[in-house]
Amino acid sequence: MADAERLKRLRDVCARESLADGGRAVTFEIQRAGRAVAAFAYAFKGEVHAAVNVCPHRGTPLDWQPGEVFDESGIYLICATHGALFEPDSGLCIAGPCGGASLQKLPVRVIEGRVELTIDHRAIPGELDPK
Numbered sequence: 001m002a003d004a005e006r007l008k009r010l011r012d013v014c015a016r017e018s019l020a021d022g023g024r025a026v027t028f029e030i031q032r033a034g035r036a037v038a039a040f041a042y043a044f045k046g047e048v049h050a051a052v053n054v055c056p057h058r059g060t061p062l063d064w065q066p067g068e069v070f071d072e073s074g075i076y077l078i079c080a081t082h083g084a085l086f087e088p089d090s091g092l093c094i095a096g097p098c099g100g101a102s103l104q105k106l107p108v109r110v111i112e113g114r115v116e117l118t119i120d121h122r123a124i125p126g127e128l129d130p131k
């Protein structure tokens with residue numbers, strides 16, 4: 001497989017139309033240091049975002065059911081474990097036990113109706129484990 005094709009496959013996340021504003025996220029995995037790491041893509045105010053599915057408080061996934069990451073209002077991301085609230089656009093925790101910490105956002109864009117990571121996810125820097 002050519003490098004360009006392989007990278008395209010690594011970067012592909014989901015169809016843009018599968019993401020509704022403030023609705024269910026699409027879960028996917030990235031590979032880092034030889035292990036799978038959960039992530040999710042979501043839409044908010046017309047923009048597409050993605051983040052590693054690891055709460056900065058205790059390192060648990062945010063979703064209580066696959067892709068259920070928004071609170072009832074559809075305005076904030078919420079952690080199912082202790083209820084921390086995060087700004088969907090920045091990933092910043094604005095309420096809860098990890099206030100001031102942030103989700104690890106992943107860079108995405110929409111190309112021809114598909115959501116894709118903008119870089120090879122294996123090259124994304126940063127610590128995935130909770131502090």
Ligand code: FES
Nearest residue numbers: 055057079082084
């Ligand atoms: S693990 Fe997310 S708020 Fe505690």
